[in-house]
Amino acid sequence: MAMDIAGRKLFVKALLEEGVDTVFGYPGGMVTDLMDELYRHGEISLVLPRHEQGLIHEAEGYAKATGKVGVCIVTSGPGATNIITGLADAHYDNIPLVCVTGQVSLNMIGNDAFQEVDIVGMTRSVTKYGVTVRDRKDLGRILKMAFHIARTGKPGPVLIDLPKDIQTALGPGEYPETVAIRGYKPSEGVHVGQLKRGYKLLKAAKKPLFLIGGGVNIARANDKMEELMERTRVPVVTTVMGKGAVPTDHPYYVGNSGMHGRYAANMAVGECDVLFSIGTRFNDRITGDLNEFAPNAQIVHVDIDTASISRNVVVDVPIVADAGLAIEKLLEWAEPQETGAWLAQIRAWDEENPLEMRRDRGMTPQMILEQINREFPEGIVVTDVGQHQMWASQYIEMKKGKQFITSGGLGTMGFGFPAAIGAKIGCPDREVICISGDGGMQMNIQELATAMTQGVKVIVCIFNNHCLGMVRQMQQLFYGKRYAATCLRRRKSCPGDCKGPQEACPPYEPDFVKLAESYGASGVRVRTEEEIAPALEWAKGEAQTVFLEFMVATDELVLPMVKSGNPMTEMILK
Amino acid sequence: MKNRWIALYVENQVGVLAKVSGLFSGKSYNLQSLTVGTTEDETVSRMTICVTSDDVTFEQIKKQLNRMVEVIKVIDLTDMPIHMKEILFAKVRNCSVEDKAELFQIAQVFHVEVADIGTDSVLLECKLTERRNNELIDLLRSKYKNIEIVRGGAVAIESISTSCAGRSEYFRK
Numbered sequence: 001m002a003m004d005i006a007g008r009k010l011f012v013k014a015l016l017e018e019g020v021d022t023v024f025g026y027p028g029g030m031v032t033d034l035m036d037e038l039y040r041h042g043e044i045s046l047v048l049p050r051h052e053q054g055l056i057h058e059a060e061g062y063a064k065a066t067g068k069v070g071v072c073i074v075t076s077g078p079g080a081t082n083i084i085t086g087l088a089d090a091h092y093d094n095i096p097l098v099c100v101t102g103q104v105s106l107n108m109i110g111n112d113a114f115q116e117v118d119i120v121g122m123t124r125s126v127t128k129y130g131v132t133v134r135d136r137k138d139l140g141r142i143l144k145m146a147f148h149i150a151r152t153g154k155p156g157p158v159l160i161d162l163p164k165d166i167q168t169a170l171g172p173g174e175y176p177e178t179v180a181i182r183g184y185k186p187s188e189g190v191h192v193g194q195l196k197r198g199y200k201l202l203k204a205a206k207k208p209l210f211l212i213g214g215g216v217n218i219a220r221a222n223d224k225m226e227e228l229m230e231r232t233r234v235p236v237v238t239t240v241m242g243k244g245a246v247p248t249d250h251p252y253y254v255g256n257s258g259m260h261g262r263y264a265a266n267m268a269v270g271e272c273d274v275l276f277s278i279g280t281r282f283n284d285r286i287t288g289d290l291n292e293f294a295p296n297a298q299i300v301h302v303d304i305d306t307a308s309i310s311r312n313v314v315v316d317v318p319i320v321a322d323a324g325l326a327i328e329k330l331l332e333w334a335e336p337q338e339t340g341a342w343l344a345q346i347r348a349w350d351e352e353n354p355l356e357m358r359r360d361r362g363m364t365p366q367m368i369l370e371q372i373n374r375e376f377p378e379g380i381v382v383t384d385v386g387q388h389q390m391w392a393s394q395y396i397e398m399k400k401g402k403q404f405i406t407s408g409g410l411g412t413m414g415f416g417f418p419a420a421i422g423a424k425i426g427c428p429d430r431e432v433i434c435i436s437g438d439g440g441m442q443m444n445i446q447e448l449a450t451a452m453t454q455g456v457k458v459i460v461c462i463f464n465n466h467c468l469g470m471v472r473q474m475q476q477l478f479y480g481k482r483y484a485a486t487c488l489r490r491r492k493s494c495p496g497d498c499k500g501p502q503e504a505c506p507p508y509e510p511d512f513v514k515l516a517e518s519y520g521a522s523g524v525r526v527r528t529e530e531e532i533a534p535a536l537e538w539a540k541g542e543a544q545t546v547f548l549e550f551m552v553a554t555d556e557l558v559l560p561m562v563k564s565g566n567p568m569t570e571m572i573l574k
Numbered sequence: 575m576k577n578r579w580i581a582l583y584v585e586n587q588v589g590v591l592a593k594v595s596g597l598f599s600g601k602s603y604n605l606q607s608l609t610v611g612t613t614e615d616e617t618v619s620r621m622t623i624c625v626t627s628d629d630v631t632f633e634q635i636k637k638q639l640n641r642m643v644e645v646i647k648v649i650d651l652t653d654m655p656i657h658m659k660e661i662l663f664a665k666v667r668n669c670s671v672e673d674k675a676e677l678f679q680i681a682q683v684f685h686v687e688v689a690d691i692g693t694d695s696v697l698l699e700c701k702l703t704e705r706r707n708n709e710l711i712d713l714l715r716s717k718y719k720n721i722e723i724v725r726g727g728a729v730a731i732e733s734i735s736t737s738c739a740g741r742s743e744y745f746r747k
Binding site for chain 1: 584585587588589592593596597600630633634637638640641642643644645646647
């Protein structure tokens with residue numbers, strides 16, 4: 001009979017069997033056993049961040065960049081509550097994570113013990129699955145389940161709450177090889193008949209359009225999608241999460257559609273007669289006014305999640321399938337379609353209102369992003385949330401081998417920088433460029449210490465406009481220019497009804513260059529168009545993390561824009 | 575908007591009830607009643623759930639339940655022949671002799687049992703459909719001042735005999 005082993009030993013064994021080589025962990029009383037076991041074992045790299053929120057975003061970035069499951073270990077109580085934002089983020093954007101939270105011993109649960117919280121209860125609605133291990137003999141099965149659930153079907157975060165006494169208790173040493181969960185059957189095949197119906201519609205269409213979401217990127221079906229687009233000659237629009245599903249310089253690629261989408265892309269959705277969508281859940285940022293969404297189109301919807309189909313938009317042909325499998329099947333039938341006139345129409349829209357920022361005064365985000373495109377044709381671009389994110393989603397070019405990582409569903413400020421660090425930890429040979437704003441950069445700035453101590457290089461491009469620009473933009477357009485709580489220079493001494501930056505404004509804090517230097521990193525401030533290229537060149541040559549602080553005008557807007565709830569074809573263009 | 579019924583097989587584990595009920599509150603679904611108990615297999619619980627919703631929302635509710643790891647099976651009972659009963663206790667206090675006599679008559683008509691009796695109070699034990707229980711409560715309210723009601727929510731099971739099929743409305747009333 002096999003020897004019984006401690007829970008902590010089985011835990012490390014499970015990680016090894018699951019192929020885990022990197023763990024993001026922050027210590028605390030209730031996970032010291034796990035940390036000790038990892039330390040003694042020594043084979044798995046343990047990344048120590050500076051805050052648990054940074055930790056989980058790092059694991060998300062790691063998982064997105066590598067396609068592997070991100071593993072987090074945090075302690076009970078505050079350690080656990082600090083990862084909730086990241087769990088919600090991963091839940092929304094379908095990122096596979098296994099998060100282990102320490103918990104007080106079983107006999108203490110419910111006593112309001114020191115650092116005790118009901119983390120499973122708190123996170124029920126933002127995890128794919130969550131469970132407290134209540135019996136040592138269940139530990140192996142639960143760990144196996146957790147990895148299986150996290151990475152199969154529609155991926156997502158799984159939380160395992162692990163009481164301290166389970167970590168030390170002796171029990172079976174075997175890690176199960178198979179998993180059987182009677183209530184969990186992720187979609188594995190494609191309903192061929194239904195898909196054929198969808199393809200027939202597409203083929204008969206005069207103005208067919210693919211709407212591609214993040215599902216195609218998650219399935220890593222980019223090459224196949226490009227082939228499908230080329231074979232059928234059907235133009236493609238993407239969501240923000242779908243960006244990069246096909247190369248952005250392809251003549252059949254129109255652009256992003258949605259709230260800040262390209263004019264031609266939104267017009268194409270408005271005018272198409274068949275909308276063939278893959279891997280998107282028709283979020284409100286894509287549809288706008290539901291009654292006016294793709295009003296002339298029959299809609300085909302491929303998604304791995306039955307609950308995403310016909311929820312927001314009632315579709316004509318629903319197909320439950322993995323995006324990659326569906327595209328593969330479609331390639332068996334795909335034939336060229338006559339789309340010349342339709343493509344010409346789309347091109348005409350694009351010429352009518354191209355995606356462009358003014359060039360008449362000073363440095364614009366477009367200039368910075370275009371230079372980033374020139375300097376870094378490959379690599380991983382990670383963004384935070386806000387104006388810079390939308391500019392990046394508009395102007396960053398995506399080619400083969402390039403990746404775009406962003407917080408799309410939850411829109412988590414503070415995501416970008418740690419996610420970039422995690423991406424670099426997972427892909428040390430690739431250049432990682434983090435594009436952030438001055439607001440989001442200050443949420444999780446402490447992770448600069450993680451980047452330095454881990455010796456990872458991230459090129460951090462901070463678009464500093466001295467304000468929380470996305471909200472300021474709404475205030476400028478829809479709230480009578482009352483800039484409530486969006487100016488980051490504002491002090492008590494400022495006038496109550498300030499309408500914008502003036503000569504006499506107080507200085508901006510912090511000084512990002514000095515801040516970088518205080519961590520042993522380096523940085524430069526970029527004020528003019530001429531300085532952009534040399535700064536990026538310099539950053540390229542540096543061995544460690546650098547900050548490039550781009551001084552962007554406060555009144556720069558993300559355009560086009562559709563007011564929340566309006567039809568997507570009613571765009572504010574200027 | 576109408577009432578719909580779901581039978582839900584779930585893992586008999588800690589937190590599953592919270593997860594299922596949390597779905598209804600978190601997504602603003604209109605939950606009418608939810609009962610739960612273990613089945614012939616003690617690792618499995620069965621819930622009977624009644625919701626008020628439109629067609630689209632109801633489809634979404636079933637899908638959302640189905641995607642939960644802990645949910646084993648979702649059965650839509652809405653258009654199925656079923657047997658459905660709800661347990662209800664009604665205690666009537668401050669009864670006169672005439673009141674008591676009348677309560678015995680009511681019990682006879684409604685097919686409910688007089689489970690207990692005191693000098694001035696009567697306890698009725700009812701196993702009726704929810705709708706019939708509602709009617710009984712309305713009647714008691716109109717006649718007596720001091721009543722105490724406790725009810726358990728409906729449980730339902732699919733019918734066996736085909737003769738029930740055409741009369742499903744009777745069983746669910």
